[in-house]
Structures are given as structure tokens and as C-alpha cells.
Amino acid sequence: MLDIESGELISTSVMSSITIDCTIFGFENGSLEVLLVKHAKGISEGKWGLPGGWIQEVESIDAAAHRLLRELTGLENIYLEQLKAFGEPDRFPLGRVITVGYYALVKREDYSVKAGFTASEAKWFKIAEVPELIYDHTQILEYSIQNLRKRVRQAPIGFNLLPEKFTLLQLMQLYQEILKVEMDKPNFRRKFLRMKLLVDINEKQKDVSHRAAKLYKFDNNTYQKLTEKGFNFEF
Amino acid sequence: MLDIESGELISTSVMSSITIDCTIFGFENGSLEVLLVKHAKGISEGKWGLPGGWIQEVESIDAAAHRLLRELTGLENIYLEQLKAFGEPDRFPLGRVITVGYYALVKREDYSVKAGFTASEAKWFKIAEVPELIYDHTQILEYSIQNLRKRVRQAPIGFNLLPEKFTLLQLMQLYQEILKVEMDKPNFRRKFLRMKLLVDINEKQKDVSHRAAKLYKFDNNTYQKLTEKGFNFEF
DNA sequence: TAAACTTGTAGTCAATTAAACCATAAGATA
């Protein structure tokens, strides 16, 4: 099959006219960031876009998204969820292609850029500094951010952006950054601790130039129990 | 193009390997129902499934879903939202086809079955009485119900299932039916009225064999305002 | 070494909200 974007021959074992595109979120130094790739060839050469690719004939859409992430980041167990399908007739300039959007949350401590992707370069961008993107990727990114804001208030998915062990302040700053709100430290503590979702691991921060804060882990067990009867995350 | 399901020739102006399927919800006599169609020809003859169809080369996915609804029900302004794309490699027995799931909410008072769809018959089923469905439609329906439960607690979309004018008890029963919970009448009233989303139209029920309840309308204006700063619908 | 500074953690208090009730009103039916 002829790749309508690069003009090269690609495997005939992929579905034509359907792709996936993934917004990969990371959290570093108090800022929410996304991983973008620079397209090396084809009509969009030199422009930045969301990582994406084709779906193979024999793999599910989810599997394709996981494969894409593995190829790009080397990570296996990434938090990944489908957003929706984007399918304006003119979204792709060289033909009718529908794309299935995904968003992923990665722990930056685990992440290392992997070379050899079909894009020449991959780079983290702060949300506010994202450049103009190819096709409808700006729209997909915007939708991803809205979705992240919504989801983070309904389930504790924010943990996927933090290291294994984190402080309550880090957690609060994550929420502040994603939701773009100011919060009160004592109130946040109380509210979050009451949910019983955090395990006190009896460790403290090291090498900080102030009083060291307690470190916590996320307790997935109680989360599962709470989820069943439905609960809320308003701050 | 050969329709892989019916074996008939269909217009070549549709995308191959992508379809849409739509869960249409209705509310009648206190029960949540879905509209299913019986397939008349092809390998799934005689079996029930969600209404679905192909996407034309020049229309957006959303437009295709709206067209499908118009063809099936004759209604133009239906509440419609995309769920997600379903794409297990083996979901469709005769080839690799990805489907984009939608769900719609209709007012039963507006609805009348429209003949001449590619299915021989269309019928409303109570959720608990839905028969075995073709392909992965049971899974799509299940996902739709979960999604409806989630959405109904985040935005007042339930109104789309009720007549223009309704009583507070009808509204409460709708929530009870969708969420499968028992609620307290006085508390529900107070909570809902406080949101200022209902307009008292100074009318009462007629022909009921008990004290007539006030009728209300949904106030879309205040809803738009409230939505901007985000609010919650827990009951 | 002491003071100043930074961040963590505990507690207080008024205002709001939620949940479980009880009570009465407004009809219709027997």
C-alpha cells in the first residue's frame, strides 16, 4: 500500500483510512507537558504533531495504541485511554482518513526518548508552549486536555503522572496545574487523607532545603472498592 | 462496492471498513428503553442489533450518525453524542470493520417508527429485556448504559428523555431508573430547585387521579451559564 | 549560635450542605 503521507510503500497489513493519534501527558517541575514528534518526511515535514500511526489488520485499536507507545517510549505499562474518533472529511489533506484519539499519562522518571521512530525527533512541550500542529492535532490536543480535566475530578488518574512515592504538596500542585486553580494546603490534605487512598509508607523526602514531607503511595485496593459505589473528586 | 453483510452492491461513495452504531435511549412508563432493529438480510438475518450504517466519503462521522437517526426515526434534532470507536479484530465476522459508537436520547412523545430502513423492523426494548444482539452490540450497549449513568450525573442530559413539560416526580423517577437507586422526594425537590435549572410554567397535570403536580420546563439558559464554571449532579 | 525563612502539619470556626425524617396540603375516590 502506498503511504499517502510519506509517499513510501508501507506494509499491506494495515488498515487504510484509519489511524491512531495519542496525546502523551507528563508532569515535570510543576508543569503539565505533552510529548510531540517532528515529522521527518512527507507533506508535513518539519512540523510538529501528536505521535500516531496505522492500525494493523490483526490488532485491536487499543493494541495499536499500546504498540505505538512502546515503539516511541519503550514503556510497556502506560496508562492509556481512548478519547473518541475524529473524522471531519477534510481533516487530512491527502484523502479521507479517520483517526482514533488516545491520551496517555506517563511518569517522567520512567521515560526516556527512544530513537528510530518514523519521526526524526520527539520533545516535551509545556501546554502553553505547544506550537502549531499538523492536521487537526491542535483540536485533538485541546480535547485531550479538556478530557484530562474532567477525568481527574472523577477518578484518581493523576497518580499516573507522579513518581511512585510523592508528597501531598506534589499531589496538590498536580491538581492545581491541571485544573488551573489555587488550593488551600490544610484543606487539601484533610480531604485527600479522608478518602483513604494514600498509604503512609513512613518515609520522608531527602535532600530538600526545608522540613522534609512525608512520602505516600497510592492505594489501588481501596480505590477499586470506592469506585464500585461511585465517588467524587471535587476540590 | 459489495456490501459484505447483505451481499448487495452498495454505493461506492461510502468508506469501507468503518461503520457507525447507535444506542437510542427512550423513557416510557418509568422504564429506560432502547430502540433495536431486526436485520432482514445477510448473515445476521432475524437477529436484533443496534441501528447502524456506513459513513459516506464526504460526510463527518457525526453527520453520518445524524443522518442515520433521521432515516430511522424521522427526527432532526436529537441529542446525540459519540461514545468511542470499537475495533476488536474479530468483532465483525466477515472482515475487519471498526465501528464508531454513538448514543442518542429521544423524547418518546416525538417518536414514530419509520419504515423502509434496511432492517425489516424496529422495536423498543426495556433494558432488562434486550435479547442477544449481533456482533459486539451487546458490549456497545453495555458501554452506552454505563456512559449514560456517568453523564447523567455530570450534566442535565436527562431532560432529553422527558416531554417538554414534566413534573418533579417524573424527573426523579428518571434518575432513579437510570441510576438504579432510591431517592427521597423532598430532598430531591429541594436539591434540584436550588440549581435554578427548572422554570415553573404555572401549569398543572391534568387527568390524574390524585393531587396534580406542577409542571416544569428545563431552562437551557441557566444551564449554559452554570456549565461554564462547572457543577455537579450528585443525588 | 540565633534569627529568619521555608515548608509541613494540626486545629478552629462559621457557613453550607446532606440525609433522614415528620407533617400537612390538595385533590380524587369510595
Place this chain on the structure above:
DNA sequence: TATCTTATGGTTTAATTGACTACAAGTTTA
């Protein structure tokens, strides 16, 4: 008229929220 059903208005208690104060535990600076 009595009784039944549903509508609607209150009360009470406990829990939660939001704004704020205070102090603890370290580091850095003077």
C-alpha cells in the same frame, strides 16, 4: 365524610467546606 394517594413544605442532626490561625521541623543566613 372518610380515606387514599401524591405533592410539597419544614425540622433536625451530622457531615463537609472554606477561610484562617498557629505551630512544628527543618535550612539558611547573619
